[in-house]
Amino acid sequence: MRTRGLCELTLESDDHRALARFYRSVLELEVLSEEDDRIWLACGKHTRLGVWAVGEKEFGDRGGRHVHFAFSVARGQLQAVAAQLRELGVECHGPVEHDGGDRSLYFEDPEGNLVELWDYFEDGDGAREGVAALS
Numbered sequence: 001m002r003t004r005g006l007c008e009l010t011l012e013s014d015d016h017r018a019l020a021r022f023y024r025s026v027l028e029l030e031v032l033s034e035e036d037d038r039i040w041l042a043c044g045k046h047t048r049l050g051v052w053a054v055g056e057k058e059f060g061d062r063g064g065r066h067v068h069f070a071f072s073v074a075r076g077q078l079q080a081v082a083a084q085l086r087e088l089g090v091e092c093h094g095p096v097e098h099d100g101g102d103r104s105l106y107f108e109d110p111e112g113n114l115v116e117l118w119d120y121f122e123d124g125d126g127a128r129e130g131v132a133a134l135s
Contacts, residue, residue, distance in 0.1 A: 008040075009069060010050035013111050020051040022110050026084060027071065027117075043071060070104070070116035078105045081117060 013019040020039040023029050029041035029049065037053040073081070078095040085092045085107055092107035105117045 006047055008048045008050055010038075010052055011109075011111065011113060012052050012054055014054055015110075016051045016053045019110055023049060023051065026081060026088070026090075068114040068116065070118045070120075073117045073119055075119055078103055078117060078119065081105060 011019065016037070016039060020031070020041060023041055024031070027043070029043050032040040032042050032048055034040075037055065037057070039051045041049045041051065043049045082092050082095065082105055090107055092105055094105040095103040096106070097103050102118065102120045104119075107115055109115055
């Protein structure tokens with residue numbers, strides 16, 4: 001395998017500061033850096049989430065509209081996040097238990113991106129497969 005995981009994911013938003021506040025509030029992501037047109041949030045030991053204002057960046061880059069992406073979460077976090085999302089008026093589905101025992105929570109962020117929180121590497125088949133794959 002040539003990769004060691006996902007380094008970053010960027011989302012584009014008409015109000016990138018509000019979207020970053022959403023992720024900071026719901027997932028307790030820390031701000032790594034903030035510029036006029038982008039905010040970088042820590043989401044794991046080696047991964048960051050970029051929340052960018054609309055428009056072209058250096059190297060012709062743009063943030064993206066993503067249909068679906070997933071964050072890995074620790075066991076026991078899904079119910080608490082679901083409760084917080086519902087308090088914020090955000091509809092969510094789950095936690096859903098998958099074959100093998102892992103669970104997911106699904107919701108849309110304020111920009112309409114479908115976000116999954118998944119304990120795949122904490123419970124069920126993912127925990128066993130993930131450890132073997134990472135060894």
